[in-house]
Structures are given as C-alpha cells and as structure tokens.
Amino acid sequence: MPKSNPPDSGAELPTPKIDVVIPAFNEERSLPLVLADIPPHRVRRVVVADNNSTDSTASVARDGGAEVVPAPVQGYGSACLAGLAHLRETGPPDIVVFLDADFSDHPEELPRVVEPILQGKADVVIGSRVLGEREPGALLPQARAGNLVACTLIRLLYRHRYTDLGPFRAARWKEFESLRMQDPNFGWTAELQVKALRQGLRIVEVPVSYRKRVGVSKITGTLKGTLLAGYKILWTVFRYSLGKL
Ligand SMILES: Nc1nc2c(ncn2[C@@H]2O[C@H](COP(=O)(O)OP(=O)(O)O)[C@@H](O)[C@H]2O)c(=O)[nH]1
Ligand SMILES: [Mg+2]
Numbered sequence: 001m002p003k004s005n006p007p008d009s010g011a012e013l014p015t016p017k018i019d020v021v022i023p024a025f026n027e028e029r030s031l032p033l034v035l036a037d038i039p040p041h042r043v044r045r046v047v048v049a050d051n052n053s054t055d056s057t058a059s060v061a062r063d064g065g066a067e068v069v070p071a072p073v074q075g076y077g078s079a080c081l082a083g084l085a086h087l088r089e090t091g092p093p094d095i096v097v098f099l100d101a102d103f104s105d106h107p108e109e110l111p112r113v114v115e116p117i118l119q120g121k122a123d124v125v126i127g128s129r130v131l132g133e134r135e136p137g138a139l140l141p142q143a144r145a146g147n148l149v150a151c152t153l154i155r156l157l158y159r160h161r162y163t164d165l166g167p168f169r170a171a172r173w174k175e176f177e178s179l180r181m182q183d184p185n186f187g188w189t190a191e192l193q194v195k196a197l198r199q200g201l202r203i204v205e206v207p208v209s210y211r212k213r214v215g216v217s218k219i220t221g222t223l224k225g226t227l228l229a230g231y232k233i234l235w236t237v238f239r240y241s242l243g244k245l
Pocket of ligand 1: 023024025026027051074075076079099100101143213216217218219220221
C-alpha cells in the first residue's frame with residue numbers, strides 16, 4: 001500500500017491574508033469609489049482610519065463594507081498608525097496594503113502591488129506613480145519636485161534609488177512591524193521607506209497609475225501643507241541616516 005503523502009506535499013500554501021488600511025480625512029465623496037474598486041476576492045478586510053472627519057466619511061465607509069477606526073490625533077501618519085493598531089489588536093494579516101482615500105490611486109491595481117510579496121521576492125512594495133501612468137495634473141508640480149528632492153537625498157545618504165514616495169504600498173506584516181513606525185503626520189512615508197532600507201528589507205517598486213483626486217488636496221494642494229510636508233520629509237530622511245531608529 002503506498003504511503004500517504006505528507007499533508008503539505010503538492011498542496012497549495014494557504015492564501016495569505018491581505019488587509020487594507022485607508023487613512024481618511026473628510027473624504028465622503030471619494031471613499032465609496034475607492035471601496036468599490038478594491039478587488040474583493042483578494043482582500044480579507046478593509047480598515048478606514050477616520051481622522052476626525054466632520055463629514056460622513058465614517059458612515060460611507062461602513063456602508064462600503066469597511067471597518068472604521070477613529071484616529072483622534074490629526075495627521076496622515078497618525079491615521080495609518082491607528083489602522084495598524086486596530087489590525088494588531090484584532091488579528092493581524094500576512095500582508096498589509098495602504099492606499100489613499102481620495103481616489104487618486106487605482107485600487108484595482110492591488111494585485112500588482114502585492115504580487116512581488118506573493119512571489120516571495122519582496123518584503124515591501126512601493127507603488128511608484130513616477131514609473132506608472134499619471135493623468136496630467138494628478139501629481140502636482142510641488143509634489144513631483146518634493147519627491148525628486150527626497151529621492152535624491154535618499155540616494156545620496158542610503159545608496160538606494162527610489163523613484164517615488166508613494167501612498168499605495170504593500171508590506172509583509174511581520175517585517176513591517178519591525179520598523180516600529182511612529183511619525184504622526186507628513187514624515188510617515190519617508191520614515192517607512194528609509195527604515196525599510198536601514199532594516200535591510202527587500203524593497204521592490206512597481207508602476208501604479210495615478211489620477212486627479214476627488215475633492216481638494218489637503219497636503220500638496222496647499223502652501224502650508226507643501227512647506228510642512230517638504231520640511232518634515234527631508235528632516236526625516238536625514239535624521240534616520242544618522243543612525244537613530
Ligand atoms: N491632509 C491630511 N490628510 C489626511 C489626514 N488624515 C488622513 N488623511 C488622508 O491622507 C491622504 C492624502 O491626503 P491628500 O489631501 O490627498 O494629500 P495629497 O495626496 O498630498 O494631495 C488622503 O486619503 C487623506 O484623506 C490628515 O490629518 N490630514
Ligand atoms: Mg492625494
């Protein structure tokens with residue numbers, strides 16, 4: 001009688017659990033569009049981190065099937081941290097994906113962003129809007145310039161060539177947790193990308209599409225937002241190069 005195969009031989013590995021975190025601040029118009037375009041069969045759950053919205057962001061999020069987590073401290077980073085804390089407390093995924101609530105990213109491209117992780121080739125995947133197709137005017141000139149300066153500084157200080165500091169990204173949960181993210185606002189994305197380098201994580205960029213947001217930009221669309229973000233991003237890139245993690 002033939003010996004039975006060990007339980008896992010030839011069997012497919014269990015499908016990795018993928019959760020999505022969406023930081024949102026007053027995005028009632030765009031959020032339903034974002035939620036509708038997330039490929040449902042690929043994602044276990046979607047968490048909207050609501051940053052003190054005064055419109056109906058929270059209720060449209062629930063109507064769209066998302067879990068809503070309050071992020072009481074104002075700021076993009078704080079919202080991402082609140083989403084992560086919720087996942088940690090309620091059962092973390094294998095892969096976490098971030099995307100913006102303003103419908104600039106194309107959520108249907110999620111499979112492209114997680115693919116390098118599923119193939120075992122990456123711990124962190126950055127969706128690059130520079131490598132992807134951009135609707136004219138989607139990435140404001142000040143955002144492009146800021147990105148270029150930040151990526152150049154990273155290249156000089158960390159010897160790694162990023163093309164973008166993008167909001168659409170994926171990471172293996174365990175490796176991502178090792179970064180101990182902390183920036184509560186504009187420095188979050190830069191912190192993530194430079195800490196990933198410092199930790200020696202495997203980083204891959206994939207092209208993602210980018211279109212004009214629904215509603216008005218609160219960061220790069222305002223002078224104050226641009227200046228604060230620019231300053232914070234460059235300081236963050238510099239600070240972590242000094243050896244502090
Ligand atoms: N500006 C801002 N955006 C936040 C905050 N919390 C969450 N977000 C979300 O962060 C994302 C990026 O903001 P956005 O206004 O599009 O900035 P931009 O992409 O630089 O134009 C959006 O999904 C916002 O809803 C916050 O406190 N301030
Ligand atoms: Mg935006």
